[in-house]
Amino acid sequence: MNLKLVGSSLIIAGTALGAGMLAIPMVLAQFGLLWGTLLMLVIWLGTTYAALLLLEASIKSGGGLGMNTIARKTLGKGGQLVTNGLLYALLVCLLMAYIIGAGDLVKKMLHGVGIEMSMMQTQILFTLVAGVVVASGTAAIDKVNRLLFAVMVVVLGITLFSLVPTMSFEHLLDAASNDKVELIKTSSVLFTSFGFMVVIPSLVTYNKGASHRDLRNMVIVGSVIPLACYLLWLYAVVGNLTPEQLVKFSNVSELIAALGTRFSGIQVILSTFTGLALLTSFLGVAMALFDQNADTFKQNKAVTYVLTFIFPLVGALWAADQFLSVLGYAGFILVFLAIFVPMAMTMKLRSFEKQKSAGHEVLAEAYQAGGGSIAMGLSFVFGCFLIGAQLV
Template sequence: MNLKLFGSSLIVAGTALGAGMLAIPMVLAQFGLLWGTIFMLFIWAGTTYAALLLLEASCKVGGGASMNAIARETLGKGGQFVTNGLMYALLVCLLMAYIIGAGDLVQKVLSAVGFELSNSTSQIGFTVLVGILVSAGTGAVDKLNRVLFTGMILSLIFTLFALTPNVSFDGLADVVNKDKVELIKTSSVLFTSFGFMVVIPSLVTYNKQASKTQLRNMIVVGSTIPLVCYLLWLFAVVGNLSAQQLVQFANVSELISVLSQQYRGLEFILSLFTGLALLTSFLGVAMALYDQNSDLLKANKPAVYVTTFILPLLGALFAAEHFLAILGYAGFILVFLAVFVPISMTLKVRREPVVDNGVYQAGGGTMGVSMIFLFGCFLLYAQVV
C-alpha cells in the first residue's frame, strides 16, 4: 500500500467530512430516505467529476502547489486574478469559521478540567499551534491527519453501532415534505459537504511520482469515504428518530441532546467526532491557503505563516458577528471555484497538444464537460431559487 496516496485520500475525505455532516439528517430526512440518498449521490457524482477536471488541469501544467500556479499557466493574468480572489474569499471565510468553532471547543474542554481560558486566548492558541503544524508541510499534515481521521472514523463507527440495533424500518419510508423545489434548496448544504477540491493542487505536488490511475483513485476514494459516512449516518438517525422530530430541531445541539438521552455516553462520542471533524477540515483548508500564499508571495516560511493565519484570526476575534452573513455566500463562491474554474482550466489545457500520454485526463470528453457545466448552473439556481 502506498501510504502517501492513502494519506492523501484521507486528507481529501477529512477536508470534506466536517462537523456539518451531523446536520444532514435534519436537512434530508423530511424528503424521505430514498430521495435523500438519490440527491446526495447526484451531488457527489457532480463534485467528484469536477474535482477530476481540476486534477487533469493540475497534472497537465506539470503540477502546481496552489490554484494560483494552475490559473497562472492556464487562464492568464485575468483568470489568475479572479481565481485568487475566489480562493481567498472562500478559504479565509472557512478558516474564520473553524477558528471560531475550535476556540469555543478548546475553551469548553479546558474548562471541564478546571483550566479557564478566555475565548480569544483559546482561538489564538489553537491558530498558532495548528498553524505551525501546517507550515511544516503537506507531509506533516498527512501524518497528523491519518491519526485524527482514524479517531474520527472510530467515533463514528461507535455511534453507528449504538444506533443501528434500534433502527426502526417503519420510519425509513416517511416523507414529510414532497416539495422537490425544497429538496433542490438543500443543494448548497450537500455541495459544501463535498468541498474538498481546494487541497487537490497541494496533493498533486505531494504525489509527484504517482501514476495517473493512482491520482484518479486518490480523488475517487477520498470523495467516496464521506459519501459512505453521510449515508450511514442518515440511515442510522432516520431509523431512530422520525422525520417529524428531525424537522423540528433548530440546530445540531438539539439532535445530539435527544440522541444522548436515549443512548448513554453518546454525547461525548459525538462531541469528539465534531471536534476531530473540525480539526481535519481546518488542516486541509489551511494547507491549501498556506500553499497558495507560498506560491504567490515567494517569501520565507514566517512571512507565509503570518499572511496565511493573521486575517482569519483577526476576523474570528473581531468580526464574528459580521462573518455569519459572509458565510452564507461561501457556497455561492464554491460553485465558481469548484465547478466553473476547473472547467475553464480543463478546456484550456485540452487545446494544447498532448506531449505525455501518461498524464491524467478525465473521461467523458466534451459531453462530460457540458454535463458538469449544467451541474454548476443547477447549483447556482439552487442558491438563488
C-alpha cells in the same frame, strides 16, 4: 501499499468531513431517504468529476504547482486574478468558520478541566498551535491527519453501533415533505459538505512520483469515504427519529440531545467527532491556503505562516458568532471555484492539445478526466443547478 497516497485520500476525506455532517439528517430526512440519497449521490458525482477536472489541469500544467500558477498557465493573467480572488475569499471564509467553531470547542474543553479562557484567547491558541502543524508541511499534515481520521472512524463506528439496536425500519421511507423546491435548496449544504477540491494541487505536489491512475484513484477514494459516512449517519439517525421530529430541531445540539435519550453517551461521542471533523477540515483548508501563499508570494515559511493565518484569525475574532453565515458565503464562492474554474482550465488545456500550439507547457501523455464534451456539459449544468439552488 503507498501510505502517502492513502494519507492523501484521507486528507481529501478529512477536508470534506466537517461539522456540517451532523446537520445533514436535519435538512434531508423530511424529504425521505429515497430523495435524500439520490440528491446526495448527484452532488457527490458532480463534485468528484469537477475535482478530477482540476486534477487534470494540475497534471497537464506540470504538477508541483499551486492554483495561482495553474490559473496563470491556463487562463492567463485575467483568469489568474479571478481564480486567486475566489480562492482567497473561499479559504479565508472557511478558516474563519473553523477557527470560530474550534475556539468554542477548545473553550468548553478547557472549562471541563478547570481552565478558564476567553473565546478570543482560545481562538488565538488554536490557530497558533494548529498553524505550526500546517507550516511543517504536507508530510506532517498527512501523519497528523491519519491519526485524527482513525480516531474519527472509531468514534463514528461507536456511534453507529450504538444506534443500530434502536433503529426502526418503520420510518426509513417516510417523508414529511414532498416540496421538491425545498429539497433543491438543501443542495448548498450537501455541496459544501463535499468541498475538498482546494487540496488537490497540494496533494499532486506531495505525490510527485505517483502515476496518473494512482492520483485519480486518490481523488475518488477520498471522495467516497465522506459519501459513505454521510449516508450511514443519515440512515442511523432517520432510523431512530421520525422526519417530524427532525424538522422541529433548530440546531445540532437539539438533535444530539434527542439521540441522547436512546444512548446516554452519544453527546460526548458526537462532541468528540465534531471537534475532530473541525480539526481535519481546518488542516486541509489551511494547507491549501499556505501552499497558495507560498506559490504566490515566494516567501520563507515564517512570512507565509503570518500571511496564511492573520486574516482568517482577525476575521474570526471580528465575527465570533457568525459560524453559519460565514459558511454560507463560502458555499456560494465554492460553486464558481470548484466547478467553473476547473472546467475553464481543462477546456483551455484540451484546446491547446488539439491545436498543438507551441509555447505551452502541456504534458503529451497526461491524465484526462473521462466523459468528453458530454460530461463537461453536464458539469456546467451541475454548476448552474447549484447556483440556482442557492438563489431560489
